[in-house]
Amino acid sequence: ITFNGRPVVGSHGIFADFGTKIIGAFNEAVTSVAASLSGGLAAKGPIPNREQHQLLITSTVLGSFGFELEEYRTGQFPIDDKTTLDLAIERTQSLLQGSIDTDDELLADSASELDQRALDKVRAFISTLAENEAVCTLQYRNQVFRFSDVGQVRRSLERISKDNLHEDEQFLKGAFQGILPKRRTFEFKITGTDQVIVGKVTPAIGDADLINKHLHQQVEIHTMVTRVG
Numbered sequence: 001i002t003f004n005g006r007p008v009v010g011s012h013g014i015f016a017d018f019g020t021k022i023i024g025a026f027n028e029a030v031t032s033v034a035a036s037l038s039g040g041l042a043a044k045g046p047i048p049n050r051e052q053h054q055l056l057i058t059s060t061v062l063g064s065f066g067f068e069l070e071e072y073r074t075g076q077f078p079i080d081d082k083t084t085l086d087l088a089i090e091r092t093q094s095l096l097q098g099s100i101d102t103d104d105e106l107l108a109d110s111a112s113e114l115d116q117r118a119l120d121k122v123r124a125f126i127s128t129l130a131e132n133e134a135v136c137t138l139q140y141r142n143q144v145f146r147f148s149d150v151g152q153v154r155r156s157l158e159r160i161s162k163d164n165l166h167e168d169e170q171f172l173k174g175a176f177q178g179i180l181p182k183r184r185t186f187e188f189k190i191t192g193t194d195q196v197i198v199g200k201v202t203p204a205i206g207d208a209d210l211i212n213k214h215l216h217q218q219v220e221i222h223t224m225v226t227r228v229g
Contacts, residue, residue, distance in 0.1 A: 001025060001067060001069065002061050002063060002064045002065065002067075002136065002137045002212065003018075003022065003065060003114045003134050003135050003136050005065040006128075006132060006133040006149060007019075007133075007134050008134065009064070009065075010064075011062040011063060011064065011065055012065070013017070014066075015066045016045040021059070022128050022136075024066060025124050025125040027055055027062045027065075028121045028124065029092055029122045030053070030085065030088050030089055030092055031121075032117060032118040033088040033089075033121070034049075034053040034084045034087070034088035035047050035053070035118070036114045036115040036118035037084060037087055037119070038112075038203055040075060054071070055070070055071060056069065056070045056072050064137075066137075069111050071083065071085050082182050087161070087188040089140050091113070091114070092122060094106075094142055095111060095114075096138070097128075097145050098159075099157075099159045099160045100152055104228035107159060107165070107228050108161070108165075108227060109226075111160075112200060112224075113177065113200055116167075119165070123157065123220075126147055126156055126157045127157055129152075129153045130154050134150070134153075135152075135153060136149070142180070154198075164228060165226070165227075165228060166227045167224050167226050168224070168225050169223070170224075170225050171176050171221070171223070172188065172191045172197075172217070173190070173206070173220045174188050174189050174191045175188070175189050175216050175219065176188055177215065177218075178215060179209070179211045179212055181209035184200055184201040184208045185198060185199070186208075186211060188221065190199055
């Protein structure tokens with residue numbers, strides 16, 4: 001992750017108060033998103049399994065100025081296996097991209113599985129950039145996210161704000177048409193209509209494949225619908 005703007009002195013350095021604050025904010029955001037994806041995050045209290053989602057600063061990055069971060073793994077994992085922290089960084093990157101994109105569906109989809117506390121932590125990260133008139137570039141695997149200027153950072157903060165991002169509870173009657181247990185996505189046909197909605201299964205339901213045993217049966221489901229605007 002690299003930074004540019006008022007707190008950055010070329011490729012020479014970064015103001016220490018901003019550097020520690022912004023890396024702390026990024027770490028809090030990713031850790032909270034990881035906890036949200038792996039089973040839910042309470043509104044208050046310690047972040048669950050925080051010690052399992054640690055980032056190491058392994059090097060500085062020149063060009064502008066930034067840091068190379070690496071997941072701290074206590075055990076051996078096959079290279080191709082994704083950890084919860086892998087997924088959290090991907091989701092954070094997707095959420096940031098959705099916040100600057102004109103496609104409301106991308107933003108709503110990226111935010112749909114996350115608890116409000118995790119979203120608040122991502123907002124705090126963007127807010128820290130805006131307050132310090134800074135921008136960042138986040139490169140993870142082959143994906144690159146970039147704020148082009150401070151104006152875009154401020155617009156991102158507006159789009160991801162609580163006034164613009166709404167979550168509503170709904171009970172829907174209908175029948176499951178199918179589910180992909182690995183991706184945890186489902187199709188659900190609303191009773192009395194031809195409308196089929198697509199959604200994601202909450203992490204609170206451990207084995208999503210169980211839903212496949214109840215396909216085409218009339219049921220009522222509890223959903224949280226995320227809308228933008």
